[in-house]
Amino acid sequence: MKSNSRRGFMGKAFGAVAGIGAIGSLYAMKKSWDPLPSVKAAGFTTLDMSAYNENELVTEKWRGKPIFVLKLNADMLKAMKSKKNDMDRLIKVDGSHYMVTIGLCTHLGCIPGYDPDETSFLCACHGGMYDASGDVTKAPPPRGLDIPPFKIDGTKLVLGEEGSEYKAMKENGITL
Amino acid sequence: MAHFTKATSVKDWFDQRLAVEKVEKVMMSEYWIPKNINFLWAMGMVLVITFALLLVSGIFLLMYYQPNVNLAFDSVNYTIMREVDFGWLWRHVHGVAASVVFLIIYIHMFTGIYYGSYKKGREMIWISGMLLFVAFSAEAFSGYMLPWGQMSYWAGMVITNLFAGGSLHADGLVEWIRGDYVPAQAFLTRFFMLHVLLIPLAIMGLIGLHFAALRIPHVNNQDGEEIDFDVESEKYLAGKKAESKVMRFANDFMAKDMMVVGIYLVFFFYLVFYNYGFAMDPVNFDPADGLKTPAHIYPEWYFLWSYEILRPFDTDTGLIAFAFAQVIFVLLPFLDRSPNTVPANRRGLFAVWFWVMLVNMIVLTAMGKLPPAGIFSTIGLVSAILFIVMWIALPFITKFEKKV
Numbered sequence: 001m002k003s004n005s006r007r008g009f010m011g012k013a014f015g016a017v018a019g020i021g022a023i024g025s026l027y028a029m030k031k032s033w034d035p036l037p038s039v040k041a042a043g044f045t046t047l048d049m050s051a052y053n054e055n056e057l058v059t060e061k062w063r064g065k066p067i068f069v070l071k072l073n074a075d076m077l078k079a080m081k082s083k084k085n086d087m088d089r090l091i092k093v094d095g096s097h098y099m100v101t102i103g104l105c106t107h108l109g110c111i112p113g114y115d116p117d118e119t120s121f122l123c124a125c126h127g128g129m130y131d132a133s134g135d136v137t138k139a140p141p142p143r144g145l146d147i148p149p150f151k152i153d154g155t156k157l158v159l160g161e162e163g164s165e166y167k168a169m170k171e172n173g174i175t176l
Numbered sequence: 177m178a179h180f181t182k183a184t185s186v187k188d189w190f191d192q193r194l195a196v197e198k199v200e201k202v203m204m205s206e207y208w209i210p211k212n213i214n215f216l217w218a219m220g221m222v223l224v225i226t227f228a229l230l231l232v233s234g235i236f237l238l239m240y241y242q243p244n245v246n247l248a249f250d251s252v253n254y255t256i257m258r259e260v261d262f263g264w265l266w267r268h269v270h271g272v273a274a275s276v277v278f279l280i281i282y283i284h285m286f287t288g289i290y291y292g293s294y295k296k297g298r299e300m301i302w303i304s305g306m307l308l309f310v311a312f313s314a315e316a317f318s319g320y321m322l323p324w325g326q327m328s329y330w331a332g333m334v335i336t337n338l339f340a341g342g343s344l345h346a347d348g349l350v351e352w353i354r355g356d357y358v359p360a361q362a363f364l365t366r367f368f369m370l371h372v373l374l375i376p377l378a379i380m381g382l383i384g385l386h387f388a389a390l391r392i393p394h395v396n397n398q399d400g401e402e403i404d405f406d407v408e409s410e411k412y413l414a415g416k417k418a419e420s421k422v423m424r425f426a427n428d429f430m431a432k433d434m435m436v437v438g439i440y441l442v443f444f445f446y447l448v449f450y451n452y453g454f455a456m457d458p459v460n461f462d463p464a465d466g467l468k469t470p471a472h473i474y475p476e477w478y479f480l481w482s483y484e485i486l487r488p489f490d491t492d493t494g495l496i497a498f499a500f501a502q503v504i505f506v507l508l509p510f511l512d513r514s515p516n517t518v519p520a521n522r523r524g525l526f527a528v529w530f531w532v533m534l535v536n537m538i539v540l541t542a543m544g545k546l547p548p549a550g551i552f553s554t555i556g557l558v559s560a561i562l563f564i565v566m567w568i569a570l571p572f573i574t575k576f577e578k579k580v
Contacts, residue, residue, distance in 0.1 A: 030352075033366070039356050064358030064466045109333065110469040125471065142491070176345060 044160035046153075047100075049093040057114040059103055062148055062159045066103035066111055068121075068134070071096055076119055076132050086133035088174050089144065091165065094155045101134040101145035112145075121145075147175040204426035208409045210397035211423050217395065218436035219284040225437050226277045226444075227379070233270040234372070236263075241322065243368035245361050248324035249463045265448075271455040272448045274316055278478035281309060289508070290530060292400050292517040297393035299509040304386040306506040311379045316476070318371035324364060325460030330473050332359040332367075342492040358466055400517035472547060480544030481537045485564075487548055488557035497564060504567050511567065514574035522580055525573045529566060536562055 045062040047069065052058055054073035059066045072080070072090065077097055080086045090097040105112050110125035120137065121130040129138035134145035151163030169175050183189035190196045209217075240260055242251040256263035285305070288294055294302030317335060321328045336359070340350050355362030394405055403421050412420040423429055447454075454477075459470050475483050486498040504511075516523055520530040536559055543556035 033352055033355060035351055035355050035357070036362065039360075039362065043357060059467070061467070064356070064360060066467050108473075109337070111467070125469070 044158060047157045047159065048155065049096070049098060049157055050155050052098070055116050055119065057116070060159075062102075065148075067148060067159065068099065068101050068103040068114070068145070070099040070114070070132060072099065072132060079119075080131075080133060083133075083135075085174075086131065086135050088169070088172065089133040089135060089147065091147075091150065091152070091157070093152055093157060098157075099132060099134050100147065100150060100157065100159075102148050103145070105141055106136070106143050106146060107141040143176070204430075205424050206409065206413075207425035208405050208412075208422040209395055209425050209429040210401075210403055211421055212397040212399060212401065213395070214398060215432075215436050216283070216287040218433045219280055219287060221430075221433045221437055222280050222440050223277065223284065224383075225441070226273050226280060227383070229269055229273045229444075230277065231376075233266040233273065236266040237270055238372060243322070243365050245324060245364055245464070248322060248364060252323045253461065268448050268452040268455075270319075272444065272452050274319060275455040275476065275478070276444060276447065277312065278316070281312065282478070285309070285505070286534060289533075290520045291396055291398065292512075292519070292523075293396040294509045295512065295517045296402075298389075298396065300389040301386065301393070302509050303506060304382055304389050308379065308382045308386060309505075310502075311375055311382055313479070315371060315375045315379065316478070318367045318375060320476070321359075321364065321367045322371060323460055324464045325457075326462040326464060326468070326470050327457050327460040327473075329359055329464035329466065330470055331475060332363065334473055336363075338495065338498070342495045359464075396517070398519065400519065402517075474545060477541060477545070480542075481540035484540040484544035484556050485560045487544070488553065488560050497560060500564060500567075511570045512574045513571050514577040516577060516580050518580055524577055526577060529570065529573055533563075533566055536566070 043063050045060060045067070047060060049071075052069055052071040054071050055076065056071070058069045060069055061067065080090075089099065091100050092098075103111055105123040105125065105128055107123065107126055107128050110123050112121040112123040112128070112130060114121050119132040121134070123129070123141070126140050127138065128136065128141040130141070130145055131137050134147070136142075136144045147166070147169060148159050149162045150166050151158045151161040152165060180192055183192065187196070237256060240251060240255050240263065242248055252267070256267055288302060288305070317331075321332050336350050336353050339353055340346050351357055354360070355366060394403070397403065401421075405422060408420050408422040411417075412422060412424070417423075457476075474480070482498060482501045485501045486494045488494070489497055512526075514523065514526065520527045539555065539559045540563065543552055543559060546552045548556065
């Protein structure tokens with residue numbers, strides 16, 4: 001049989017070398033498509049939480065996505081006290097409560113608008129609604145607004161880093 | 177070593193070195209085409225010409241286009257459209273051809289389905305053709321990103337999001353495809369590369385395969401008749417042209433082919449000069465903005481039917497239905513269990529299947545364009561379910577088909 005001949009051996013030796021080369025190149029190609037270090041480094045946004053006013057929605061930007069930041073006032077908190085799920089969604093920094101979410105409707109990714117009088121969000125695309133904690137109150141969205149990974153750092157909030165509060169939210173199924 | 181003699185003519189000089197006469201015979205004058213065909217058999221040549229138009233117009237666009245998120249929009253809408261002499265011509269030819277090529281592909285596909293041109297040794301023609309459809313779809317999508325308008329950006333966002341696989345939440349894969357968390361510079365440059373190099377290379381390779389797949393089984397004919405090409409071509413070469421069932425590819429078949437191409441080109445350039453608007457979405461004349469979603473995100477008309485199969489279901493079911501719709505056409509030669517290779521109208525239930533499928537895909541296309549509300553949403557859902565059910569029913573319908 002050919003497999004015993006020198007040609008057979010040389011064929012197999014070449015196959016082995018080429019195979020290793022092919023795997024190596026595939027690895028290099030995969031890595032070349034990865035997001036660049038500069039893109040990843042720009043994936044963190046630090047927010048100074050003391051700068052926000054109560055019941056005034058501010059849209060920040062993190063990883064190219066809109067981020068809703070809403071500082072809750074005493075009335076809003078009072079109305080929310082009975083709803084544990086809503087309270088769990090809030091982020092407490094320096095004694096104040098904030099709603100910090102990715103500002104994209106979880107239905108098809110449109111950007112909902114905020115009504116400060118009703119303290120609720122309405123998505124114009126398909127009529128989905130959310131309350132001031134970002135929890136869904138009217139379908140079609142399948143879940144509340146997603147919460148970005150965050151870490152509390154004194155009076156600052158670092159988006160893109162997973163702090164213990166965020167990990168707890170994730171474990172409890174508050175956000176994805 | 178081969179023996180060369182002093183050339184008697186330029187043609188002879190080339191013939192000795194490149195066997196041009198033999199090549200001409202194999203490719204043209206002794207490549208046999210059945211006589212029993214109609215104008216629908218010219219769609220292949222129409223597609224070749226359209227691809228050539230895309231290539232030439234693309235080369236000129238490539239000279240001024242800038243694949244940079246800050247410059248792309250203006251390089252198309254200002255530099256090419258206003259500064260470059262006849263820049264508008266290349267852009268409108270490219271845009272119109274990209275849209276019309278799908279119309280011809282669909283006609284070509286449904287012609288193949290109607291006449292059973294995917295059976296009895298012609299399976300590889302069908303499969304390579306469907307691979308071409310996939311490659312053209314990828315080419316169309318990647319090209320749609322390049323003007324970097326609102327529709328480019330949001331179509332890029334939505335389509336790449338599909339790769340998250342619904343509840344699988346494979347966000348890492350999506351970010352890998354984009355090279356960023358959202359469509360940005362890395363995304364634009366890599367889709368530019370795909371559009372101008374990698375996918376066109378794949379398309380050209382697949383066109384070669386598609387043609388090669390034709391050589392052995394030959395082109396089908398209007399009755400699905402099995403022709404003995406050796407016998408018939410002998411007759412033709414012996415001078416009994418009227419008796420023979422076949423003719424030369426060139427110039428016999430080509431003469432009529434190019435006639436159809438001529439009529440097509442009149443229609444094509446009418447669109448380019450007077451009615452190019454359908455290929456230019458107004459929303460895409462706003463520059464890309466990641467913080468502002470357009471009210472309705474919809475694909476170009478040729479993707480609407482599969483978009484409508486995705487849309488009426490919840491995310492996961494929709495994705496499965498969508499994936500089903502994307503691959504099912506490839507399997508046609510194996511799902512059709514009937515031994516008959518004849519036009520659909522002689523195949524009993526299959527004739528019904530064919531026409532209902534064709535109409536249903538037109539309905540899906542229309543519903544995909546309309547906002548998903550009220551009655552349209554219901555029609556869309558029914559059509560999407562019907563599409564899936566019909567494909568599942570196909571092996572059973574054809575299995576019990578009578579032999580003709």
